[in-house]
Amino acid sequence: MHDVLAEWRPAVDETIARILPRTLDEAYLAEFFGEPTYRYDAEAIQRALAEPIWDLLDRGGKRWRAVLFLMMVEAFGEDPEAYLEYACIPEILHNGTIIVDDVEDGATLRRGEPALHRVYGTDVALNAGNAMYFIPLKLIERNPGDLDAETRLRVYEMLMGELNRTHLGQGMDIVWHNRQAVETTEAEYLEMCACKTGGLGRIVARLAAIVTGNEEHEEHVARYAESMSIAFQIADDVLDVEHAMERGGAFGKGAGNDVREGKKTLLVIRAVRDAPPETAERLEEILGTEENTDEEVVEAVEILHSVGAVEGARETAHDLAAEAREHLGRADLDSETAARLADFTRFVVDREV
Numbered sequence: 001m002h003d004v005l006a007e008w009r010p011a012v013d014e015t016i017a018r019i020l021p022r023t024l025d026e027a028y029l030a031e032f033f034g035e036p037t038y039r040y041d042a043e044a045i046q047r048a049l050a051e052p053i054w055d056l057l058d059r060g061g062k063r064w065r066a067v068l069f070l071m072m073v074e075a076f077g078e079d080p081e082a083y084l085e086y087a088c089i090p091e092i093l094h095n096g097t098i099i100v101d102d103v104e105d106g107a108t109l110r111r112g113e114p115a116l117h118r119v120y121g122t123d124v125a126l127n128a129g130n131a132m133y134f135i136p137l138k139l140i141e142r143n144p145g146d147l148d149a150e151t152r153l154r155v156y157e158m159l160m161g162e163l164n165r166t167h168l169g170q171g172m173d174i175v176w177h178n179r180q181a182v183e184t185t186e187a188e189y190l191e192m193c194a195c196k197t198g199g200l201g202r203i204v205a206r207l208a209a210i211v212t213g214n215e216e217h218e219e220h221v222a223r224y225a226e227s228m229s230i231a232f233q234i235a236d237d238v239l240d241v242e243h244a245m246e247r248g249g250a251f252g253k254g255a256g257n258d259v260r261e262g263k264k265t266l267l268v269i270r271a272v273r274d275a276p277p278e279t280a281e282r283l284e285e286i287l288g289t290e291e292n293t294d295e296e297v298v299e300a301v302e303i304l305h306s307v308g309a310v311e312g313a314r315e316t317a318h319d320l321a322a323e324a325r326e327h328l329g330r331a332d333l334d335s336e337t338a339a340r341l342a343d344f345t346r347f348v349v350d351r352e353v
Helices: 002-019 026-033 043-056 063-075 080-105 114-120 120-144 149-178 186-211 216-240 264-274 277-288 294-304 309-329 336-348
Strands: none
Touching: 002 063, 002 080, 002 149, 026 043, 026 216, 043 114, 063 080, 063 186, 063 336, 080 114, 080 120, 080 149, 080 186, 114 120, 114 264, 120 309, 149 186, 186 216, 186 264, 216 264, 216 294, 216 309, 216 336, 264 277, 264 309, 277 294, 294 309, 309 336
């Protein structure tokens, strides 16, 4: 799966660069966004959009949402290269949510470097992140696949519904983050993931089904992508804890962010539920501290391990990955590509980064 991601990533990045070039000029702005009423300040827009957005994109990221879309297009019997611009829609949306989420969470690092709002300021970061919600809609208007009007409307409606739901998930996550007490249920956490991370996954799958004319399989592939995305999020939470202490307690760069940001992950919810009351209270206290010491992060991680929350969450991620494969099996897809899509569910929960 690493090879598949590495194979497609350059093409995805090149396509994003055609959609949003690294250097913006007045001609591009007029062509993509429309003729100005008076005159665009291309230099200001360059500093406000292109520079922060490409700063983030150049830091890495697996582009797995874009690649998953291309794999699904292939599974539906179409040439993925013909749909590269559509593959960029979920990737651009994902990176926009990252920028906004980092502001809302007060994050310090992203992909090993300072979060964008700490480099460019909160105002520029929010504007750039929000712009990335709307640029994909412009792609639908430009209609690179020559879709008919009914199909384009279907894509618009799908994107609007899913993007609204991602904000429900983010809203839940923000409120939980601002509470010291862990009052969230496991079902509520899973729903938050289904809205927030799952929403982008559903966009990937539903977009592939719609633009290739395979809407009869849309529900099955959407459920596949949703379950896999939740598994990905839980596996990510597990990785953050496992990487919090490396080489016998020496912290890696940006490790233990979930504890430092006070996130109410599935691991935390289960630990508070299963730990002795005084231990659960101590975990809540650490998570509620504005700035944690390395020793406090280690203590929180040890609590999560001591009650089996880490291993239990890992098992849940594997169960969700298996559930995703069941949904995938209900769709009529090319067997070879379907097998690769099934392998993708194993990759997201077994990866080490």
